Amino acid sequence: MFSEFDEARLDDPAVLADYDDQLRRLATAGARIRSEALDARIPADLTMTPRGVIVAGAEARLIRAVLEPVCPVPLIAWPLPGLPGWVGALDLVVVLASEAEGYQSPALMATVAEATRRGAQVMLAAPEDSPIAQMISSQAIQVFTRSDDPTAAAVAVLAQLHNAGLGPIVNTENAAEAADMVAEESTPHRDLSSNPAKDLACALADADPLLWGGSVLAARASRRLAEAIRAASGRHALAADADEILEVLRHVKPHDPFADPFTDEQQRRTVLVILDDEHSGEAEQQSGRSLRETAQRSGVRICEIGAGQGSEVDRYITLLMQGLYGATYLAIGLDGQEGRLGADG
Structure with a gap:
């Protein structure tokens, strides 16, 4: 029965x-998408021409699915702590950590730490006062999240990746x-x-x-x-x-x-x-x-x-x-x- x-x-x-x-x-959900799109800090002297893009964290596969058909450089979704051995100063590392499971994750912290150590460009989506946000340098692209909604954070990141010439147009309001x-x-x-x-x-x-x-x-x-x-x-x-x-x-x-x-x-x-x-x-x-x-x-x-x-x-x-x-x-x-x-x- x-x-x-x-x-x-x-x-x-x-x-x-x-x-x-x-x-x-x-x-x-719509309100969270609008909220996450409000607060992104991009270094004024940033030039975004990476050799490759590595995406880690919640909704990494969504980012890959949207970018893959149009991204002009190699792109991978990375599920493990740290980074592949080939990643260096010419690459962009995108980390999505809007949820507590993400911004308190030792694995994602290891990824951010390793990216910073190797001199890679970092884009981080996480709360401003979270432990993982304290690890990034002033040269990082910071998408400070206000909710624990990984999909809303992913939409905000996709909009920034479009602005960097790496993905399709993403209108957060739409x-x-x-x-x-x-x-x-x-x-x-x-x-x-x-x-x-x-x-x-x-x-x-x-x-x-x-x-x-x-x-x-x-x-x-x-x-x-x-x-x-x-x-x-x-x-x-x-x-x-x-x-x-x-x-x-x-x-x-x-x-x-x-x-x-x-x-x-x-x-x-x-x-x-x-x-x-x-x-x-x-x-x-x-x-x-x-x-x-x-x-x-x-x-x-x-x-x-x-x-x-x-x-x-x-x-x-x-x-x-x-x-x-x-x-x-x-x-x-x-x-x-x-x-x-x-x-x-």
Whole structure:
């Protein structure tokens, strides 16, 4: 037997009040993006022509995904303490440490210390009074963060990297507006009939979802959403490439609509969640068509999350926030029962 999802909880003011902290944090994502973009200190005599870029810390892979197609120099996301042996004075080291886990991290402190020792240019996103911020020199690019939101800090860093000629245009106000628009559509004050995030939660109510993103950034958003679903429900949630998901879909057992939930062994339904970036290439669009066709043949429900318009970063924020709202409403409908039971996620 599985814990029962109660969709009435999604429109119950008393229940929603119990989740006010989580919902308020989602609603203020746009404000955090604006706040993080306010305070960046760049040395007046700085000339930015690095030999290579090394990114470390929270959302390093997001930075890499945005920069990689256009960055004029080699770029890596570095997951280990310290730095690769080849990094020197001609390189730029970007460190994102807006959360306590980051700015108190011995590994990231070792990265900053090593970059400073080797004379590399450092860009640091962290609170001004944090231990890691005290380690940088006056020649560092300082993006002082005011919240513990790694995505907001990443958007601020991406804007500075564009200004340095290393990445695409990133308009922080547009990114914030993208988050605001999702918050308006997904507010708890909108009932289930007109709330796409609550509708997504209902679709996931008795499901083990398969998630696929139709571009590099949409794929990253799908992985973030899978993590959120696992945390909210304690269930399986798989974000993978199209070929892997196709193989799973081909082996899905048909759902028995006549099964007795009280006497028959129950399995959760498989649901395909497509994070649809309409600006993806032809190969990704063909993969999306194959997934939809295979899911339909297998009797698998398809849920689509649209990225809307705007830049790559705007569309990523739109996909991510819609997914996070949906995962939060899933937790509300379940009242965290399955997560508390310690189900495999």
